[in-house]
Amino acid sequence: MEARQRIARLTAHLNPPNPQGNPMLEQINCRAKGGSPGFKVAILGAAGGIGQPLAMLMKMNPLVSVLHLYDVVNAPGVTADISHMDTGAVVRGFLGAPQLEAALTGMELVIIPAGVPRKPGMTRDDLFKINAGIVKTLCEGVAKCCPNAIVNLISNPVNSTVPIAAEVFKKAGTYDPKKLLGVTMLDVVRANTFVAEVLGLDPRDVDVPVVGGHAGVTILPLLSQVKPPCSFTPEETEYLTKRIQDGGTEVVQAKAGAGSATLSMAYAAVKFADACLRGLRGDAGVVECAFVASQVTELPFFATKVRLGRTGAEEVYQLGPLNEYERAGLEEAKQELAVSIEKGVSFIKK
Numbered sequence: 001m002e003a004r005q006r007i008a009r010l011t012a013h014l015n016p017p018n019p020q021g022n023p024m025l026e027q028i029n030c031r032a033k034g035g036s037p038g039f040k041v042a043i044l045g046a047a048g049g050i051g052q053p054l055a056m057l058m059k060m061n062p063l064v065s066v067l068h069l070y071d072v073v074n075a076p077g078v079t080a081d082i083s084h085m086d087t088g089a090v091v092r093g094f095l096g097a098p099q100l101e102a103a104l105t106g107m108e109l110v111i112i113p114a115g116v117p118r119k120p121g122m123t124r125d126d127l128f129k130i131n132a133g134i135v136k137t138l139c140e141g142v143a144k145c146c147p148n149a150i151v152n153l154i155s156n157p158v159n160s161t162v163p164i165a166a167e168v169f170k171k172a173g174t175y176d177p178k179k180l181l182g183v184t185m186l187d188v189v190r191a192n193t194f195v196a197e198v199l200g201l202d203p204r205d206v207d208v209p210v211v212g213g214h215a216g217v218t219i220l221p222l223l224s225q226v227k228p229p230c231s232f233t234p235e236e237t238e239y240l241t242k243r244i245q246d247g248g249t250e251v252v253q254a255k256a257g258a259g260s261a262t263l264s265m266a267y268a269a270v271k272f273a274d275a276c277l278r279g280l281r282g283d284a285g286v287v288e289c290a291f292v293a294s295q296v297t298e299l300p301f302f303a304t305k306v307r308l309g310r311t312g313a314e315e316v317y318q319l320g321p322l323n324e325y326e327r328a329g330l331e332e333a334k335q336e337l338a339v340s341i342e343k344g345v346s347f348i349k350k
């Protein structure tokens with residue numbers, strides 16, 4: 001190809017947008033040919049507080065070959081910005097409902113942080129009214145355009161949005177329980193950090209299972225199962241359990257009306273997405289906590305450790321031995337979870 005033609009193609013996206021097409025796609029079509037091997041990942045809500053750092057970190061992930069950034073606002077700007085990073089993944093931007101299907105077609109992993117965040121004084125359940133409809137619409141798109149993709153659902157209230165997604169997929173006839181994962185990784189990240197502080201250890205050397213769900217008392221850290229093995233006084237147990245359960249509220253209050261956790265969440269989301277991609281690649285022994293369809297308790301969904309493989313959450317682990325404090329916490333968690341799950345299911349079934 002002549003140099004002039006090559007330059008014209010590479011700068012196509014800088015020309016005034018063509019109303020018939022997507023100027024960003026033209027830009028990418030010429031770059032995609034040089035793309036590295038890896039997985040195709042979409043982020044829905046990519047221009048948000050979580051979405052932007054998440055997009056940046058996924059662009060840095062060597063397991064990603066194509067990164068689709070979808071939002072109802074600002075997707076072109078975020079895409080232009082991220083696409084200048086000299087890493088392997090090819091980035092494409094998609095703006096608004098008419099481009100949702102193009103954003104999703106061919107995707108192998110879809111990460112969803114779309115929706116409104118909390119302000120001080122709100123519970124995660126207060127977000128249901130707005131976020132339930134957003135998650136429904138986006139999951140209908142997933143069912144239509146990439147029914148085999150693994151879905152990492154971040155939008156709150158996770159305890160209800162995961163059941164909503166499941167019902168949408170069931171209705172569409174595409175539901176595979178192994179492929180729908182509610183992201184509770186931030187609870188584990190916080191638990192590792194706070195426990196490490198108390199023990200005087202490096203957080204990277206600490207592993208705390210956090211089970212149940214992702215709101216208040218449904219977040220149940222299993223401090224009796226911390227690795228490396230250790231013990232806590234009743235005061236330490238009480239302090240750590242409450243701090244982990246209230247970690248989100250701690251950030252919401254500190255941000256004082258400017259939103260909830262975004263940077264630590266993007267870090268946690270990438271840690272979890274990377275585990276899903278390593279599972280998809282066929283790596284052995286990839287185990288993380290997630291809120292999934294489960295038979296561990298009498299509830300249809302529950303967060304525990306799961307083994308991630310080529311087809312998603314291939315094994316859901318049992319709770320293991322609990323102490324008395326944790327058994328009481330489990331009962332409380334299940335009561336609240338049952339209500340949140342039912343609320344999600346009936347939102348679609350009503």
Ligand SMILES: NC(=O)C1=CN([C@@H]2O[C@H](COP(=O)(O)OP(=O)(O)OC[C@H]3O[C@@H](n4cnc5c(N)ncnc54)[C@H](O)[C@@H]3O)[C@@H](O)[C@H]2O)C=CC1
Nearest residue numbers: 045047048049050072113114115116117154155156186265
């Ligand atoms: N699972 C977890 O551990 C956590 C979940 N969250 C939740 O993540 C969600 C997002 O939080 P932030 O990024 O801070 O909010 P944000 O308001 O900064 O960003 C949300 C983004 O979603 C976009 N959006 C809204 N409707 C959309 C639609 N129909 N399709 C695509 N995009 C749409 C918005 O335009 C915005 O860019 C909230 O629901 C929040 O509660 C936040 C932290 C932790």
Ligand SMILES: O=C([O-])CC(=O)C(=O)O
Nearest residue numbers: 118186247248249260261
């Ligand atoms: O607390 C919130 O609203 C956001 C969230 O889920 C978290 O930070 O764990």
